[in-house]
Amino acid sequence: MSELSGKVQTVLGLVDPDQLGRTMTHEHLTMTFECCYFPPPPGDEEVAENPFQMQHMHWLRQNPYSCHENLLLQQETGAVRDELLAYRKAGGGTIVENTTTGIDRDLPTLKQLAKDTGVHVIAGAGYYVDSTHTEATKRMSVEKLTDIIISEVLHGADGTDIRCGVIGEIGTSWPITESETKVLRATAHAQTQLGCPVIIHPGRNPTAPAEIVRILQEAGGDISKTVMSHLDRTIFDDGELLEFAKLGSYLEYDLFGTEMLNYPYNLEVDMPSDSQRVKALAFLVKEGYDDKIVVAHDIHTKNRLTKYGGHGYSHILKNIVPKMLMRGISQNQVDKILIDNPKCWLTFK
């Protein structure tokens, strides 16, 4: 039995799972999203160059990916520290920080933030989407990728001794590329050896989550210890959602706080409102999936921080939980979603 068994691995070391408390399973505290810059609508170039003004806040919410500066969350460590203190005050205990190789994971900063704020921070191992894979990564065998991921969990990542406590977010595009497929297989192999939690970023197509589960399963992955992220922008049909839920992964609604009319990465997608997200959670609870739901905000741009008029990391605890209760999700079920399900997922087998 490994020393990890029955424990959760934070950036400050192993903790007992009962210490986690309320947990956001998909956030970023420091990262860059430059890989996903999207040019502004014609005529809006000037706003995009100087967006952090009161009169541009609405524009920024609608076009968060069209302003280079907005994509540099790593410049906001001070604001994030204040946010984490507010998160604790609001009753939060833990944050899973999903930044992986390709979007500037910064483990020393995560460790310092955890020390400064008392929030448990769990870091992610592995690789983001193909467009961020280096040529060297693309050339690696599944075995080599597996060794690297295992080492990031057992020994530390990016030349530090700071250890990751989950694998992911593992990035995939649609269609899934050859390099991403290798990373998914390596993820499953590493999970088999470590008994650890996994979290996946699916491509923007309703069939992507099931295809990912198929690849992981074929490589021996444990789907019951895997979170499928971003379902709120990926599966919209109730029937398709239930079909996917039957496959047994955790079902993550993690874009709480995001309001966007035109989702630039897939204009077919109508990004839901928070009310529609809560409705989807209530539907899944009614269908018996309260043991499988997890939630978060996936903050990855500056405009979503309270410093810039955004909702911050406490939005779910402050605003969404009361709405969940109003829509028929019981306190016991809310506690499962915020405490029990993340705890169960994050505990090493």
Ligand SMILES: CC(=O)NCCS(=O)(=O)O
């Ligand atoms: C950091 C990250 O991958 N966020 C997801 C953004 S998306 O628009 O939902 O894909």
